[in-house]
């Protein structure tokens with residue numbers, strides 16, 4: 001898909017939670033144990049499953065730092 005901010009073609013990949021709790025984006029999701037995170041305003045985007053990184057398919061534009069996802 002085209003970036004709505006700058007019009008460049010976006011790259012598809014996955015937004016996922018890393019071991020230290022930070023969201024990361026990559027073409028593939030690295031397999032590793034993660035803890036479920038709870039916070040104010042939490043929106044459940046994906047089901048909590050043990051033994052995997054929480055992740056969701058997304059598109060990224062590295063030109064203007066835009067990530068788009070649907071849940």
Ligand SMILES: [Zn+2]
Pocket residue numbers: 003004005006007008061062063064065066
């Ligand atoms: Zn862009």
